[in-house]
Amino acid sequence: MLKCQRLVGYGRYLAVMAMVIGVFSVGQAMAAEAEGAEAPVAADTEAASAAGSPLAFDDAVITARRGSERVFDSPFMINTVGSREILERAYRSTPEALRFVPGVMVQKTANGQGSPYIRGFTSFRTLFLIDGVRLNNSTFREGPNQYWATVDPLTVQRYEIVKGPSSVLYGSDAIGGTVNAVTRDPYTYGAGFNAGGRAYYRVSSAENSHTGRGEVSASFDQQTGFLLGGTGRHFGDVIGGQDVGRQPDTGYDEYDVDFKAEHYFNDSTRLVLSHQRVRQNNVPRTHSTVDAVSFHGTTAGSNLQRDLDQERELTYVQLHAENIEDSFIDTLRGSLSWHVQSETEDRIRGGGARTIQGFDNGSLGVWLQAESPTEIGRFTYGVEYYHDNVNSFSTGNSIQGPVADDATYDLLGLYVQDQILFGENDELEIQLGGRFTYAAADADKVRDPVTSSQISVENDWTAFTGSARAVYHLVPDQLNIFGGVSQGFRAPNLSDLTRFDIARSGEQELPAPGLDPEHYIAYEVGIKAQNKDAAVQVSYFYTDISDMIVRVPQDDPATIGVLEVAKVNAGDGHVFGVELGTAWNVTESWSLFGNIAWMEGEIDTFTATTPAVAATEYLSRVQPIITNLGVRYDDPNMPWYVEFTATIADRADKLSSGDVRDTSRIPPGGTPGYAILSLRGGYQVTDQLLLTLGLENLTDEDYRVHGSGSNEPGFNAILGVEMKF
Numbered sequence: 001m002l003k004c005q006r007l008v009g010y011g012r013y014l015a016v017m018a019m020v021i022g023v024f025s026v027g028q029a030m031a032a033e034a035e036g037a038e039a040p041v042a043a044d045t046e047a048a049s050a051a052g053s054p055l056a057f058d059d060a061v062i063t064a065r066r067g068s069e070r071v072f073d074s075p076f077m078i079n080t081v082g083s084r085e086i087l088e089r090a091y092r093s094t095p096e097a098l099r100f101v102p103g104v105m106v107q108k109t110a111n112g113q114g115s116p117y118i119r120g121f122t123s124f125r126t127l128f129l130i131d132g133v134r135l136n137n138s139t140f141r142e143g144p145n146q147y148w149a150t151v152d153p154l155t156v157q158r159y160e161i162v163k164g165p166s167s168v169l170y171g172s173d174a175i176g177g178t179v180n181a182v183t184r185d186p187y188t189y190g191a192g193f194n195a196g197g198r199a200y201y202r203v204s205s206a207e208n209s210h211t212g213r214g215e216v217s218a219s220f221d222q223q224t225g226f227l228l229g230g231t232g233r234h235f236g237d238v239i240g241g242q243d244v245g246r247q248p249d250t251g252y253d254e255y256d257v258d259f260k261a262e263h264y265f266n267d268s269t270r271l272v273l274s275h276q277r278v279r280q281n282n283v284p285r286t287h288s289t290v291d292a293v294s295f296h297g298t299t300a301g302s303n304l305q306r307d308l309d310q311e312r313e314l315t316y317v318q319l320h321a322e323n324i325e326d327s328f329i330d331t332l333r334g335s336l337s338w339h340v341q342s343e344t345e346d347r348i349r350g351g352g353a354r355t356i357q358g359f360d361n362g363s364l365g366v367w368l369q370a371e372s373p374t375e376i377g378r379f380t381y382g383v384e385y386y387h388d389n390v391n392s393f394s395t396g397n398s399i400q401g402p403v404a405d406d407a408t409y410d411l412l413g414l415y416v417q418d419q420i421l422f423g424e425n426d427e428l429e430i431q432l433g434g435r436f437t438y439a440a441a442d443a444d445k446v447r448d449p450v451t452s453s454q455i456s457v458e459n460d461w462t463a464f465t466g467s468a469r470a471v472y473h474l475v476p477d478q479l480n481i482f483g484g485v486s487q488g489f490r491a492p493n494l495s496d497l498t499r500f501d502i503a504r505s506g507e508q509e510l511p512a513p514g515l516d517p518e519h520y521i522a523y524e525v526g527i528k529a530q531n532k533d534a535a536v537q538v539s540y541f542y543t544d545i546s547d548m549i550v551r552v553p554q555d556d557p558a559t560i561g562v563l564e565v566a567k568v569n570a571g572d573g574h575v576f577g578v579e580l581g582t583a584w585n586v587t588e589s590w591s592l593f594g595n596i597a598w599m600e601g602e603i604d605t606f607t608a609t610t611p612a613v614a615a616t617e618y619l620s621r622v623q624p625i626i627t628n629l630g631v632r633y634d635d636p637n638m639p640w641y642v643e644f645t646a647t648i649a650d651r652a653d654k655l656s657s658g659d660v661r662d663t664s665r666i667p668p669g670g671t672p673g674y675a676i677l678s679l680r681g682g683y684q685v686t687d688q689l690l691l692t693l694g695l696e697n698l699t700d701e702d703y704r705v706h707g708s709g710s711n712e713p714g715f716n717a718i719l720g721v722e723m724k725f
Contacts, residue, residue: 057530057537063129063160063180065417065431066169067331067371067380072528075431075469075482077103077539077579081159083184088641088682090202090694090718092209094151094159094181100647101161102579102595103177105623107144107707109665111238111250112283112310115144119163119541120575120601120619121176124493127166129180131274132367133316133337136173138388138409138441138493139361141402142549143504143620144707147341150278150312152231152256154200154213157184163579164522164541165488168433168467171384171413175488175520175543183274186225186262188217195219198724206697206713208236208251224263231256240293241702241714249291250710252283268322280310282346287664287709288502290350295704295711296667302350309358311342316365331371339363345402357394357401357501363387377420380433386411390443390494397447397500399454404443404498404511411491412438417467425476431469431484438462439491439517446498449510449566457497457513463489480528488520488543496549496567503565504662509551512567519546534584542576545603551658552606563608563661575601575619588636594629600654607657617656621707624650624673642681649673652706665709674703676712692720 057072059082064074071078079101091097095114099106105117115122124140128148135147159181166174188194197216203209215229233254238247258276265271285308286292288301316337324330344358369382388409392401399405417433440460448455469484492515503509526539548571554564577599584592601619606612632643653670660666677699682692700715 057528057535059158061160062132062182063178064162064166065380065419066132066369066382072477072480072530073429073471073473075429075471075484077163077524077526077537077541079161079163079581081161083157086153086156087200087690087720087722088692089680090204090692090720091153092204092207092211093149094153094156095148097153097156097159098161098179100595100628100645102581102597102626102628103163103577103599104161104597105621105626105705107621107705108712109144109146109707109709110284110286111235111710112149112252112254112280113144113146113285113709114149115146116148116179117621117623118161118177118179119543119577120599120622122621124173124495125175125490127170127174127178129170129178130276130314131183131272131316131318132180132333132335133314133339133365134363134386135339137339137341137361137363137386138407138411139341139343139359139390139403139495140173140493141495141499141503146283146308146310147312150280150310150341151181152258152276152278154211154231155183155229155256155258155276156181158182163539164524164543165467165486165520167437167465167487167489168417168435169380169415171415171435171437172411172439172489172491172493175490175518183258183260183276184227184229185260186217186219186227188219189222189225190219191221193218193220196725198722200720200722202718202720204713204716204718206239206716207718208239210234222264225261227258227260229258238710238713240711241697242700244293244295244702244711244714247286247291247293247710249284249286249289252280254278254280270320272318272320273316274318275313275315277313278311280308282307283310284308285709292664293710295702296672298665298667299663301664303347304350304352305346305348307346309342309344309346311340313340314338329370329372332369334368335366337363337365339365353396355394355396357392357396359390359392359401359403362389364389377418379416379418381416382414384413388494399447400445400498400500402499402501403494404457405445407441407443407445407494407498409442409494410438410440425473427473427476429471429473431467433467435465436462437465437489437491441492441494441497443494443498446511446513447500449500449564455513457511459492459497459513459515461491461517463491463517463519465489478529478531481526482528482539483523483525486522486524488518488522490518490520492517492549503551504658506563506661507551508562508564510554510564510566512549515549515567516547516569518548518569518571520544521546533586534582536580536582538578538580540576540578543574545571545573545575547571548573548603550603550605553608553612570614571603571605573601573603573616573619575599575622589633591632591634592630593632594627596625596627597623598625599623603656605656605658608661615657618654618659620656620658622652622654623706624652624654624671626650639684640682642679645678645680646675647678648675649703649705659707662707665707671704671706674701676701676703688724690720690722692718692722694718694720 128135202211219225292300367384415435422428465487471482550571551565581595630645634641651673
């Protein structure tokens with residue numbers, strides 16, 4: 001413990017050093033401009049990702065404005081995680097692939113259930129897209145959930161992470177941030193018929209895991225290509241640090257299949273067909289079972305078993321057309337998708353009673369978007385519609401499962417955004433946008449929380465949201481100031497309205513018909529600077545929260561054996577913070593990189609007393625100060641690289657009353673801070689063979705990310721082998 005405390009103390013010092021590096025980087029960019037330095041040449045995006053830099057400024061991303069733009073030119077705080085970084089750092093899951101992004105805290109209720117917090121929000125207050133198709137649906141529940149972990153990172157070309165509300169372009173749920181997983185395309189294009197592929201194997205010690213993937217790409221000339229892949233994973237019980245040791249009932253198995261076909265009608269028009277399927281077997285929620293290992297006073301649950309089977313299947317067809325000639329429309333994109341998520345929970349309580357419950361959600365999605373250049377700016381506009389069809393079941397509830405049975409949910413959006421340029425050299429760019437959203441819920445089978453009889457729930461909502469963002473190029477390609485105001489909106493979903501299930505540890509969540517939408521307004525200002533050797537981005541954000549749905553304790557748990565909670569629109573509050581990321585190429589071979597995020601948040605909620613009393617408390621699971629630092633040696637003339645990283649998290653002791661009650665995940669008084677040191681390297685044996693080795697948590701510390709239900713691995717050796725053919 002003393003060693004960890006010392007490392008955290010050093011971490012605070014290193015965090016200050018990270019900020020100094022950032023300031024130095026800005027100074028470097030300003031000095032370069034003063035000396036008349038040339039604008040930097042576009043960097044190799046994969047090389048930038050491989051170097052661990054969060055500042056791949058020349059990446060072209062599509063998520064921020066639903067159209068291609070450079071990260072450096074966007075009026076948002078954006079980070080990317082590329083396939084090279086995914087491979088070199090051997091990320092186990094999609095949530096973990098975001099763990100080095102500033103402003104993101106990856107909470108894991110269990111080993112298979114990661115849920116990133118972005119600027120203080122998670123679950124249905126963050127939006128996840130797969131090639132522009134919503135992963136979020138109407139059954140997403142509040143608090144950490146497992147759904148992001150059903151996206152195989154080995155199928156992803158890059159993750160695009162946009163911080164703050166994006167409700168104008170993406171609608172409900174886009175509050176803390178929006179993440180778009182851009183999946184891998186066929187890669188064997190050339191004259192005639194071409195085929196190739198790769199095989200990948202990953203084994204780790206403390207994770208006690210094995211991962212294997214095989215894929216084949218084939219193409220005909222430059223027009224038609226196919227990619228077929230499959231991934232299998234086996235996770236045993238995670239071995240924690242030096243004191244915790246093996247954590248029983250933390251392993252599971254996973255099987256993934258993906259297929260993509262695309263046909264180019266010409267250089268700028270293509271048709272894409274994609275299918276992906278993920279199945280996870282017996283993923284345990286260990287913290288709520290008797291197998292949970294105590295960490296600094298956390299309590300074990302009473303369940304003998306609580307396992308989930310998860311299936312997700314997505315099929316879509318999309319058309320992407322750019323540079324359309326002789327038309328008012330310059331760019332046209334369309335998508336038709338069918339997305340199915342299935343969940344089955346097998347639970348055995350302490351007394352031996354067994355309950356099996358779950359749901360199936362089939363979501364039909366369609367969107368159409370166009371871009372048009374005009375004399376008053378470049379317009380991006382479109383329509384999108386999603387229709388959910390939900391069936392649920394429970395052996396312990398004849399009316400419904402965890403959410404309503406025989407239910408539908410509709411989400412319709414119409415949006416427009418104008419990108420306007422001002423100045424002789426387009427120094428100022430302003431983005432103005434608005435959106436109309438319509439949402440409707442219709443649930444036929446809901447259990448009344450008072451009478452226990454069957455009732456129906458039917459409601460609909462509308463909202464108008466707006467956004468005004470701007471970026472000013474103080475020094476072209478070297479120094480930008482950005483910021484703006486964006487509204488966020490979230491309509492109540494079926495989980496809000498009809499959930500009848502255990503929520504936070506020991507809480508029984510009751511249906512709550514009649515809820516209203518949540519509203520948010522985010523303010524942000526920041527700086528992006530770069531030259532040929534250094535880059536930095538820093539921002540300050542403030543998000544105002546209105547009418548957030550919060551839980552209200554109903555009865556004395558000593559009377560009925562469980563704390564029942566209802567939901568009301570009573571959460572007014574705010575969250576604010578600072579994010580900084582920086583990278584510096586000291587020499588051609590040596591580079592330094594790092595980031596730091598700090599935030600605070602408060603919300604109006606209710607105490608767990610009888611009767612409940614309104615109070616202003618900390619935002620639940622608000623992340624502590626988290627710093628990531630690294631140094632990398634990567635000589636372009638050598639076939640190997642090596643990097644050293646440090647992750648430092650301060651003690652998380654700003655707890656809400658709900659956090660205090662969550663005794664199986666959060667220790668009394670808060671989650672201890674930690675400092676984790678890791679060493680990674682790789683050797684390119686041939687053009688076809690890459691070996692990677694990661695030595696994570698070198699000091700074998702016992703630690704967990706704030707709000708998690710189990711500890712992270714102790715000293716963990718990860719070996720990766722990629723073979724191309």
